[in-house]
Amino acid sequence: MKVTKEQAQQNKLALLEAAGQLFKQHGIDGVGVADVCRQAGLTHGALYKHFTDKQDLAAQAFAHAFEAGHGRVARAAGGGAGRQRSLATYLDRYLSLNVRDDMAKGCPLVSTACETARQGEAVSRSYADAFAELRAGVEASLPGDAPQAERQALASTVVAALVGAMAISRGMAKADRAEADAVLAQVRGVLESLAAR
Structure with a gap:
């Protein structure tokens, strides 16, 4: 049976969503293409019509997961009254x-930081x-x-702190939830004061 272009796009989206969720929960190396196909309710053939191999799937799934999550944050940040409000939105969402x-939620920059x-190279590029x-x-x-170079350096610092704080907080949450919560709150406070300069 021939698949329509619309159905093919829906299949690709289902594969990207399944892969993104599974990769964030279990890591790229912890998930096989059979797991992705099962989660999406599709066959290996459907997967390989859209992706050359697991690396291609991982790169595209990463980009898709990032765009979906970041798009929501960016829209929320842009809807605020002034720049300070939009930075607060980034901090709220990322911390x-x-x-x-919930490992399936959030930015894949956090969940795949070390594994990437x-x-x-395709996954690294994504x-x-x-x-x-x-x-x-x-x-x-x-x-x-501030001059653009200074703003870009501060933004790099903010992103690195957001990703690092979330990774550390996730890593210790089962052992010491209070300390894990404190890490997020403390990093938020430091980032707010840095950005206010």
């Missing part, structure tokens, strides 16, 4: 306890592109009129 406690280094896009969004939300 959320709900996101911390063990993947191929990661680098996502970092650059998030940095640009944070940079646009920063208050003040």
Whole structure:
């Protein structure tokens, strides 16, 4: 039976969504293409009509997951009254306890930070592109009129702190929830004071 273009696009989207969720929960190396197909309710044949291999799937799934999550944050940040409000939106979304406690939620920059280094160039490129896009969004939300190089450096620092704080908080949450919560709150306070300069 021939699949329509519309159905093919829906199949690809289902595969991207399934892969993105599974990769964030279990890591890229912890998930096989059979797991992705099962989650999406599709066959291996459907997967390989859209992706050349698992690395291609991982790169596209990463980009898709980032765009979906970052798009929501960017829209929310842009809807605020002034730059300070939009930076607060980034901090709210990226340092959320709900996101911390559910690996399937949140930015794939956090859930795949260390693992991406063990993947191929396509996955690394998707990661680098996502970092650059998030940095640009944070940079646009920063208050003040500092030179662009200074704003970009501060935005890089903010993004690195957001990703690092969430990774550390997730790592210790089962052992010491109070300390894990404190890490997120403390990093938020430091970032707010840095951005206010």
